[in-house]
Amino acid sequence: MKREGENPITIREVARCAGVSIATVSRVINDSLTVTPKTREKVSAAMIGLGYTRNEVARSLKIRHTRTIGIIAPELSNTFFMEVLESMEKVFSQRGYTMVICSSSNSVEEEQKKLQVMMERTVDALVIIPVSDVSDHFQGKMLSSIPMVIVDRQLPRLHTDTVLTDNRYGVQQVIKALVQEGFTRIGFIGGSLHIPTAKERYAGYLNAMEEANLTVEGEYVFLEGAMDQKSGYSSIQRILQKQDHPQAFFIANDLLHLGATTYLMETFSPGNRPSLVFASFDYLSYSPLLQFCHYAVFQPLEEIGKSVAELLLRRLDDDWEGFPQQILFKPEIKVMHANATPQLQFPIQDSGKASSQVNC
């Protein structure tokens, strides 16, 4: 059976083997200039001969940081999040940082716990996609001593760097596009207003509807529960039970959209499907398959990730310029050619007044 490995090689053994002091070994490990090429050579030889591997935890204890970034997200199995993560990883890893990842499982309580774990592990910095709009636990004294950036979901009263997409802008654009196509009744399928993105997108919807002078029909505004597939599935199901429902809907995220489309494909045979029209947030790998979709709001996932990482790295270099900074990405509108009016140009200008300003 497998046996415990012998004690790993330490700096001490390398020193002995090379006939120098541990200080010298440490110097060559850390590329200190003050080492004779000759000794450096000896030490290197010893290191590779012995198969030395530096112990980062000892090092961390001494230098009081860990070259580690803590990441907390509401769930891991989420395309949006993973895309951002992947992009962050590239820049972090290149700078010698590694990522510690936890899921808050969409629970504030769990989020709190994971925050605690991160502090105990003394991560150097934190990137958080918050579960909800409750943010008290981000205020701790301990926490405030390390850089943190909030991603994707804005926390009302929190004094931190934030990077997110201009949700309202995205919604407004696609609603306008729907209006230009001629739809006058447009429903909203979203989630609990305690989810910051849900709230923002709802606000954008309300706004756009007002600007277009259209009535919001409360009966066709869904604001309950999670923004997941199941919820999208059941929402569209309930909608179709009603007589005289709107033909067009804005759907607040990809999961809801997926659920809704799945319901339609499962329930109706190809020739027989209701002629619904969707516009929604997120344009992901599988979005081309979303048959009822005319317009999708594409968030620049990769850039977002890169930008988060770079901002954090700057803070880590003790550059606090612009703090607390809010980086707002303007999303891109994708026209799904198969279904929509292809010649629309984005951003769509308001005919009446000047278009609303987007600070990006």
Add this chain to the structure above:
Amino acid sequence: MKREGENPITIREVARCAGVSIATVSRVINDSLTVTPKTREKVSAAMIGLGYTRNEVARSLKIRHTRTIGIIAPELSNTFFMEVLESMEKVFSQRGYTMVICSSSNSVEEEQKKLQVMMERTVDALVIIPVSDVSDHFQGKMLSSIPMVIVDRQLPRLHTDTVLTDNRYGVQQVIKALVQEGFTRIGFIGGSLHIPTAKERYAGYLNAMEEANLTVEGEYVFLEGAMDQKSGYSSIQRILQKQDHPQAFFIANDLLHLGATTYLMETFSPGNRPSLVFASFDYLSYSPLLQFCHYAVFQPLEEIGKSVAELLLRRLDDDWEGFPQQILFKPEIKVMHANATPQLQFPIQDSGKASSQVNC
């Protein structure tokens, strides 16, 4: 601007504040029984009063493990992988382990580097989804001293715990189903045979074709490059350029499948689409939208993750029973009702001889 936090509270200050020794503080932190309720009380009060947070890195240095699991995957933005990850996280976090995650970016070289990083950080155990079938760098002396499980892709000559899906079985089942539907010409869209899953699935395809006495037409077997969306897109494009191509294809994974379907939806209008039929690996959230798919092989992602984590935890508890263990999950075949012959029963029995044995 933001200022560095004061020095964090240590065990020492708690001790002073509570009027006890640091050993006692350590004892209450670690729930040692040998502490009077009264002192325990005092110490706890001091801890919460001071806002003490245990320093895990110091602890790790002392006890010589980190309660940390290293994870290396070829890419992070991959639904399959993330689903497994999410499930692992649940069981690890419950046992007090946290996960350090790196991407090997589909590069063997990068994989090697990340392995090194993991060793430096002295993770307690490793879960690896290998990039390819080259496995020399997993043999190191240092590495062999910690538990490791290889997931999803089997490494030929490597003496480790492994958990994966029975790829051949899955392919064989869906090919049989296709055959029973009446297809006699079935192509294969896969990827480089250096990717272990691609290889296994190809082998399963060959096998099933032989059993069904069907000819493998080399012209319609795609074994090049990555198993990604782009490759799926261009493969189907090339296929359609040929006269007299087969109607049915097995596609080796979800990304290829997505690419292929996207091409078809973009290129042909709804009434006008070629009547292709696909069977493929992976049944994911968006699979119901894969219009041309008749059969999908569903890997029990959640169970796989759970099983990896539990196996690793057992090894961590020094239970080496059955090492090296190979856990083979038998996949489930999903019949896509909208498109396929719904009444097929899985597993499909061979009419002629006994069905091949699957050890699970």
Add this chain to the structure above:
DNA sequence: GTGAAAGCGCTAACAC
């Protein structure tokens, strides 16, 4: 340029 020594915050003998 190199070595001796102190100490990062913690745990675990070992005394008492």
Add this chain to the structure above:
DNA sequence: GTGTTAGCGCTTTCAC
């Protein structure tokens, strides 16, 4: 039951 003490493996003054 509680305190004293010796490190875990490393970095970093400070002498030489």
